[in-house]
Amino acid sequence: MLTVISKRLTQLVPTLFFVSVLIFGLQHLLPGDPALVMAGEERDPVVIEQIRRQYRLDQPIPVQYLHWVRGVLSGDLGESMRLKEPVLDLVRQKLPVTLQLAVMSMIVALVLGVTLGILSAVYRGRTLDHLVNVVGLAGISTPNFWLGIMMILFFAVELGWLPASGYVSPFEDWRQSLATTIMPAFVLGNSIAGVIMRHTRSAMIQALDSDYVRTARAKGLSEGSVVLKHAMRNALTPVITLGALEFGTLLSGAVLTEQIFSIPGFGKLIVDAVFNRDYAVVQGVVLVTATTYIALNLLADIGYILVNPRLRA
Amino acid sequence: MTDAPADVVLEVEDLAVTFEGPDGRRTRAVDGVGFSVHRGRTLGIVGESGCGKSVTSLAVMGLLPKAGARVSGRVVFDGQDLLAASERTMRDLRGDRLAMIFQEPMTSLNPSYTVGDQIMEVLLRHRSMSRAAARERAIEMLRRVRIPTPEQRFDDYPHRLSGGMRQRVMIAMALACDPGLLIADEPTTALDVTIQAQILELMRGLREETGAAIVLITHDLGVVAEVCDEVVVMYAGQVVERASVGDLFAFPQHPYTVGLLGALPRFDERRDRLSAIEGAVPDMSAPPSGCRFAARCPFRIDRCAELPPLAPVAPGRLSRCWRAPLEALAA
Numbered sequence: 001m002l003t004v005i006s007k008r009l010t011q012l013v014p015t016l017f018f019v020s021v022l023i024f025g026l027q028h029l030l031p032g033d034p035a036l037v038m039a040g041e042e043r044d045p046v047v048i049e050q051i052r053r054q055y056r057l058d059q060p061i062p063v064q065y066l067h068w069v070r071g072v073l074s075g076d077l078g079e080s081m082r083l084k085e086p087v088l089d090l091v092r093q094k095l096p097v098t099l100q101l102a103v104m105s106m107i108v109a110l111v112l113g114v115t116l117g118i119l120s121a122v123y124r125g126r127t128l129d130h131l132v133n134v135v136g137l138a139g140i141s142t143p144n145f146w147l148g149i150m151m152i153l154f155f156a157v158e159l160g161w162l163p164a165s166g167y168v169s170p171f172e173d174w175r176q177s178l179a180t181t182i183m184p185a186f187v188l189g190n191s192i193a194g195v196i197m198r199h200t201r202s203a204m205i206q207a208l209d210s211d212y213v214r215t216a217r218a219k220g221l222s223e224g225s226v227v228l229k230h231a232m233r234n235a236l237t238p239v240i241t242l243g244a245l246e247f248g249t250l251l252s253g254a255v256l257t258e259q260i261f262s263i264p265g266f267g268k269l270i271v272d273a274v275f276n277r278d279y280a281v282v283q284g285v286v287l288v289t290a291t292t293y294i295a296l297n298l299l300a301d302i303g304y305i306l307v308n309p310r311l312r313a
Numbered sequence: 314m315t316d317a318p319a320d321v322v323l324e325v326e327d328l329a330v331t332f333e334g335p336d337g338r339r340t341r342a343v344d345g346v347g348f349s350v351h352r353g354r355t356l357g358i359v360g361e362s363g364c365g366k367s368v369t370s371l372a373v374m375g376l377l378p379k380a381g382a383r384v385s386g387r388v389v390f391d392g393q394d395l396l397a398a399s400e401r402t403m404r405d406l407r408g409d410r411l412a413m414i415f416q417e418p419m420t421s422l423n424p425s426y427t428v429g430d431q432i433m434e435v436l437l438r439h440r441s442m443s444r445a446a447a448r449e450r451a452i453e454m455l456r457r458v459r460i461p462t463p464e465q466r467f468d469d470y471p472h473r474l475s476g477g478m479r480q481r482v483m484i485a486m487a488l489a490c491d492p493g494l495l496i497a498d499e500p501t502t503a504l505d506v507t508i509q510a511q512i513l514e515l516m517r518g519l520r521e522e523t524g525a526a527i528v529l530i531t532h533d534l535g536v537v538a539e540v541c542d543e544v545v546v547m548y549a550g551q552v553v554e555r556a557s558v559g560d561l562f563a564f565p566q567h568p569y570t571v572g573l574l575g576a577l578p579r580f581d582e583r584r585d586r587l588s589a590i591e592g593a594v595p596d597m598s599a600p601p602s603g604c605r606f607a608a609r610c611p612f613r614i615d616r617c618a619e620l621p622p623l624a625p626v627a628p629g630r631l632s633r634c635w636r637a638p639l640e641a642l643a644a
Contacts, residue, residue, distance in 0.1 A: 211420040217376055218415075219435045219486070220408035233425040309470040310424060 004305065008298045019290045020072070023283050024065050033057075034277035038081055055081060055279075068283065077287070078280030080273070087284035090269060095288065097167060098265035101188065101258075102250035104181055108189025109196055110243060112139075114236075116193070117200025121235075122227055124205055132197070140194035148187045148260040155183060165262035184261040188254055192246045199242050203235035210234075237308055244300030248293035252286075322494050322526040323350040323373070328386035330368050330377065340598045342368045344550040345386075347623075350494065353520065355527040357541035357558070359534060359573070363594055365550040366530045370496045372396075373528075374413050375403040391493060409439040412487035416499035418480035422471040428455075428482045429467030432489055439490050454485035457522075458515060477508035484515065491523055498530045513540050534573060538562060546570050549595055549605040552623055556630040566632035566639050568610045604634070612636050 035051040036043065052058045056067060071078055077087035120132035156164035162179050170177040207213060208231050216230040255267035262268075266285055273281035305311045330343040343365040350356045358366045371377050372384050375395060388395040391410065395403065407413075415421045422431060432451035436442060442450070448467070455463035458481040471479055480500060487495055497516065501509035517540055520527055529541060537544055537558060544561045546554040546569065554567040565571045572590040592609035595601055601608065607617040616635045626637045 211415060211417050212423040214376065215415065215421045215483070215486075216423070218374060218407055218413045220404045220406065220438055221434070222404065230423050234423070307425065309427075310472045 004301065004311075005298070008301060012294055012298075015294055016287075016291065020069065020283075020287060021065070023286045023290075024068065025061070027279060027282055028061055030274075030277070032277050034081055034279060037277045051081075068280075072287065077284035080278055080281045082273075082276045082278045082281075087280050090281060091284055091288050094264060094266050094269045096169075097263060098251055098254065098258075098267070100170065100177075101181055101184055101254060101263060101265060102247060104185035105188035105192065105250055105254075106243065106247050108186055109192035109246065112189065112193035113196025114200050114239065117197040117239075118204055118227065118232065120197070121201045121204030121208060132201075136194040136197040138194075139190045139197075142190070144187050144191060145256050145260055147190065148184065148257055151183045151187065152260070165260075167261075167263045167265075180261075181263070184254075184257050184263055187257050187260075188250060192250075195246065196239060196242060200235065200239050203238050204231055207231035207235040233307065237304060240303045240307065241300050244296045244303075248289075248296045251292055252289040320351045321349050322352050322390065323528070324387070324389040325349070325369075325373065326387040326389075328369060328372060328388060329384070330365070330372050331383045333381050333383065338598055341600065342550055342597060343372065344600075346545075346547070346550075346552050347386075348545045348552065348555065350526040350528055352493075352526055353524045354542045355517075355520065355529055355540050357537040357544045358528060358530045358547060359532065359537055359544055360547035361532055361594065363597070364547045366547050367498055369547075370413065370498050370528065370530055374407060374411060374496060375400070376407075376413075405439070408435045409490045410493045411496075412490070412492035412494070413496040413498065414480070414483045414487050414500050416502050418476050418483055418503060421483055422479055424471055427468050427470055428474065428479075429469075432482070432486045435486055435489050450489065451485075454489050455482070457488075457519070458482070458485045460485070475508075476504055477512065480504065480508075480512055481515065484512075484519070488519060488523060488525070492525055494526045494528065495520075496528045496530070499532070500529070501536060502531070502533070509536070510539075516540065534562075546573070549600060550597060551605060551633065552631075553606065553633045554631065555623070560627070560630055564639075566626050566630060566637045567606075567634050568612050568636075568639070569606045571639065572609075612639075 034055070035048045035057055038051050039048045056064055059067075068078060075088070077091065079086050080090060083090065116132045116136060120129040120136075123129045152164045155162045162183055163176075165180075167180050168176040204227075208227070210231075212234075213226060213231050216226045221230070251266060252270075254263075254265065255271055257263070258265045258267035259271065266289065270282060270285045272278070273285065326347045328343055328346045329341065332340045332342055334340070346365070346369055348356060348358075358369065360366050368377070372382075373388050373390075373395065375398075377384060384396055386396065390406070393402075395406070398406075422428065426434075429448065429451050432454055433444070433447040436447040436450055437444070440447070452463045452467055455466055460466050460478060460481055466474070466478075471482070474482065484500075495516075500516070501512050504512060513536060516527065516529075519525075527540075529536070531537060541558045543557050544555070545552050546561075546567060548569045554561070554565070554570050556566065561570065562574065565574055569590070575590075590609055595605055595608065603618040603620055604610070605620075607613050610617065612634075614635065619635075621633050621635045623631045623633045624637075626632045632638075
């Protein structure tokens with residue numbers, strides 16, 4: 001177990017190096033000059049020159065990169081050109097919001113996906129299975145922005161049960177926080193639930209056809225115990241990996257949903273930063289997202305080992 | 314059948330199983346099968362793959378899929394007709410009075426739980442005992458199936474055990490609640506020959522200790538000769554011959570049995586090639602109306618176009634052949 005973890009941690013170094021080169025390099029290919037954006041309408045050459053010097057934009061890209069990496073290694077992600085705030089502070093503010101949303105979405109996705117997946121595997125080929133598959137497919141194929149807008153129209157505008165947009169931290173008022181995040185969490189969780197449902201279904205069908213499930217039945221165990229204990233334990237292994245990957249995607253991919261519900265998370269931060277050529281923020285956010293993504297994969301591997309004794313040796 | 318009726322543990326009469334495919338095509342996998350098993354005795358069910366022997370055993374256990382399998386006839390176990398019993402009653406019997414072990418020891422144990430847990434599970438399900446008592450009993454069962462250092466093996470996951478060891482665990486699990494009947498479906502087929510002999514020896518020993526009746530399903534006549542008291546030979550879903558093991562090997566009374574025995578390689582005879590039964594098993598979705606073995610039978614006569622009954626040919630033995638007794642033909 002420890003060897004696996006240390007091996008994966010060693011892999012982290014080159015992976016992060018490539019990620020950092022990639023984000024740094026790619027973003028300089030973006031058209032547009034941040035100094036021009038910053039200088040505003042007047043475009044005073046003196047001001048532009050000063051901004052360039054201040055943010056080292058006048059230096060060659062490799063030099064800029066080295067400077068940035070040196071900062072990152074000492075815990076300094078640079079400063080937002082637009083907001084005049086350290087990127088680390090921005091990340092600290094926005095990450096918990098995105099994290100909360102991601103966790104809630106994941107709960108929605110897992111509860112819906114695993115439950116429906118198991119049901120459709122148990123009732124394979126029957127009406128319930130077809131019904132669940134249609135629902136699952138609908139979940140995958142419904143665009144998030146459309147579902148989000150429809151939910152706002154129905155639950156906020158029509159019924160007035162939930163606030164249409166905005167965000168409240170759970171540390172201020174957890175009820176209000178739940179009310180503001182439940183719709184976006186459902187929208188995000190819904191599409192992932194469809195994918196998880198399909199994977200759970202096929203893994204469960206395989207497990208239910210296995211010899212050890214036949215053995216469990218031959219022991220006189222109840223169907224509940226056969227399905228939920230013997231088959232599920234083995235079927236959930238691939239679902240764990242999938243869940244971790246989807247969770248990582250949630251951290252960076254909630255851009256559209258965060259926009260629709262005006263949730264001040266990572267998605268909104270990065271979109272604003274890209275539009276404003278706020279390099280330091282883009283780099284910082286992508287780096288944090290990538291690191292979290294890799295860390296989640298590591299956690300998934302550990303979870304994998306925990307449920308699968310064959311890997312423990 | 315010299316035993317008193319009270320000794321009969323399992324009586325199967327006129328068992329038929331029909332599978333209905335999704336396209337509505339029906340396959341009669343088991344057709345009018347009957348046999349009885351006595352306390353402390355072993356009945357062998359022999360036949361080639363697809364003859365319906367495994368389906369017969371799954372029907373007895375009530376383990377055939379509910380959708381798609383139609384079962385009829387009578388399966389009387391301890392005076393109770395299992396085919397008429399509710400699913401709940403069957404669940405209470407399975408693992409307790411009725412136990413089964415399977416052909417594939419490598420995949421029949423759940424890879425995610427320790428072998429100890431899996432044995433304890435059956436005890437906790439059927440016996441009101443504490444976890445500690447169940448653990449003790451599970452370790453005792455591991456010891457009884459001759460697994461060395463059972464206290465340590467208890468916490469092992471199946472992947473740490475060899476095929477032979479896993480089959481021992483399966484046997485320990487099956488016998489944990491002292492069943493009246495153990496069905497063993499090809500229990501040694503997947504194992505090395507030396508391990509096979511050990512497992513058979515173990516089963517024989519445990520049968521003597523527990524007095525359980527055993528139904529041993531196999532295609533291996535060597536295994537039959539080793540452990541069975543009585544034999545049922547199945548062909549294409551039907552019983553073609555029923556006899557005590559000694560009689561069967563000495564004087565087979567059905568051409569198919571003769572063929573099976575002829576297909577056994579022997580040391581005391583030199584042959585240029587192994588003999589085999591010519592032809593293939595009939596298509597079970599459209600079985601021939603006459604004798605099902607006729608197409609492959611060297612002793613075929615015109616009358617074989619008509620299905621022969623399973624009729625007595627000598628005391629205690631039955632054969633489904635118009636030409637039985639076969640002594641004159643075999644010579």
